[in-house]
Amino acid sequence: MFEKYIIQNGDNLEIIAKKFNTTTSVIKDINNMDFNPMIRVGSEIIVPKEKEQYFSYYIIEKGDNLYQIALKYNINPELLASLNGLTMNDYIYPGQEILIPKSGYSYYITANGDTLDIVAQQFKVSKDKLLMENKTIYLMPDQLLVTKRK
16 A cells, blocks of 8 residues: 655655655655655655555565566466556566565556446455545556455
């Protein structure tokens, strides 16, 4: 899960990463930032929220590819790529940190035209449960929604 964070005076990526118990590389990845991003007071960025609950981390090793990692963790390779802002054809490099979805949860990345009804049907849960487990739902493309499996 992710949330918006408004950059405060004195913030830099290291300070923000510490506030949200994450790394600068994760913040750069989910915000599609360059190597030396300029952040400005008042700007919004996306930061991980409750990441420990839904994800663990994996550090890419030499020779890894997304398909092999997905097989190792018994997850859908396309989901793994999408959760990390990647496509199956993107280059991954040793030392890169990616999110691995934890078992026991179902994940859905929203698409254009999604409604609460559509997403609830995807998860096979009620709209109330979906809203309870995802405090903020924008229904904009590429929002990650999560629900606990029965």
